[in-house]
Every structure is written in structure tokens, then in C-alpha cells.
Amino acid sequence: MRFLRLSFAVCATALAVAGCPKPSAPTDDAGVTAAGESETAAADAGPGPASFTLQYALPDAGLEVIPVVGEEEGRPLIDSTSTLELRSTLVLRNYRIRLFDEAERAMASDDSAEESPNGLLYRISLPTPLKTGHKYTLVIDAQTGTSMTDSQGREVPDMRIPFQVSGEKEKPPPPAKKKQRRR
Structure with a gap:
């Protein structure tokens, strides 16, 4: 019995001492790198x-060139x-x-993409020209999941590129009138 009490006391003491680690205090040099190291890391990043x-x-x-601006900055013509x-x-x-x-x-469009070491060239060919006076937005986003990445593995945020075709707004053609048959 005495052996059982002694081993229980030793276990309880060991748990009290080793239980939860004390919070570590931050050190003064945490996250600080020498200037030469950061320049080398930037050069390696590409x-x-x-x-x-x-x-x-x-x-x-x-x-x-169409200026790439946000929707809050207006639409280039x-x-x-x-x-x-x-x-x-x-x-x-x-x-x-x-x-x-x-x-x-x-x-609806006929699109093609070409990849090269210089980047991506994405062509959009429309069956009819864009209508004058109308507003359009080119959207670049992730195909699946929540984000797209570049060739370096970095996340690229979704983009919306608004623009407007110059000129008077084309009016849609009036609907065709139906002929009524008389019996």
C-alpha cells in the first residue's frame, strides 16, 4: 500500500512540475535578419x-491599351x-x-491562351463588336477553390477591369409585331 501511495505522490509531483509549460517571453531579436540576408531572400524570390x-x-x-483601374475610379472609354x-x-x-x-x-467568345516565360497572353475574340455606349467588365478570378496563383506560387487576388465603349448607346431593335390571323 505504501508503495502505491508513494508512486501516486511521485506522479502527482511530476505532473505538477511538467504539466503546462510557462509562457515564453518574446526575445528582442525575434524576426530580425541582417540586411544582407533580406536582400538575398528578395533576390531568390524572383x-x-x-x-x-x-x-x-x-x-x-x-x-x-485600356487603363487597368478599379470600378470606383470610373470606366475608361x-x-x-x-x-x-x-x-x-x-x-x-x-x-x-x-x-x-x-x-x-x-x-460568348472564342478565347485562346498562350503561356511563355514572359507570362500569359489571353485573347478574347467576340463574334460581333462591342456595342457603342455600353459598359463591360473583364473579370479574372479562380477557376476552382478560393484563389488563383502565379508561377511563383503566390496568391493573386481576383480582379475586375471595367470599361465602356465610346459613342452613343445603341438602342435595341423594337420587338417584331405579331400578325393576328382572322378566321
Whole structure:
């Protein structure tokens, strides 16, 4: 019996001493690296995050750049076109690129993507030119899951690139009148 009480006392003492570790105090040099180390780490990380350029094709003038701005900054005006090109400085993984009209409907298009060491070239060819006076938004987001990544493995945030086609807004054609049959 005495042996049982002694071993219980030893176990209780051991648990009291080793139970929960004391919180460690932060050290003064935590997270601090020498200047040479941080420069080397930055050089090893490779190029910066992916950046995008959106262009549109004009029949006679070649390609014109659409400024990449947020929706809160307004919509840049472009000429009517049926070809858009999106370029990124890095190749993207798990991405989806869609063009929406002002009613937030995806537009039908024939798309092609080319990957190279210089990045991604994504061409959108529309069956008909964009309508004058109408607003459009190019959306770049993740195909599956919650995020897309670049070729360096870094997450790339979703983007919305708004723009508007210059000119007077085209009115939709009036609905066709139905002929009534008389009996």
C-alpha cells in the first residue's frame, strides 16, 4: 500500500512540475535578419507579383491599351472592337477570365491562351463588336477553390477591369409585331 501511495505522490509531483509549460517571453531579436540576408531572400524570390495589361485591337491602328483601374475610379472609354488581349507578367494557375456586359451576363467568345516565360497572353475574340455606349467588365478570378496563383506560387487576388465603349448607346431593335390571323 505504501508503495502505491508513494508512486501516486511521485506522479502527482511530476505532473505538477511538467504539466503546462510557462509562457515564453518574446526575445528582442525575434524576426530580425541582417540586411544582407533580406536582400538575398528578395533576390531568390524572383520577380514581383503578377501585373496585368488589357489591350484592344483596332482595324487600322493596331493595339490600344485600356487603363487597368478599379470600378470606383470610373470606366475608361475605348473604341468598339471584337478583340481583347490580356497580358500578365507571370503565368497564372487555376484562373478563369470572362467578359461581362452591363447586365452582368457572360459574353460568348472564342478565347485562346498562350503561356511563355514572359507570362500569359489571353485573347478574347467576340463574334460581333462591342456595342457603342455600353459598359463591360473583364473579370479574372479562380477557376476552382478560393484563389488563383502565379508561377511563383503566390496568391493573386481576383480582379475586375471595367470599361465602356465610346459613342452613343445603341438602342435595341423594337420587338417584331405579331400578325393576328382572322378566321
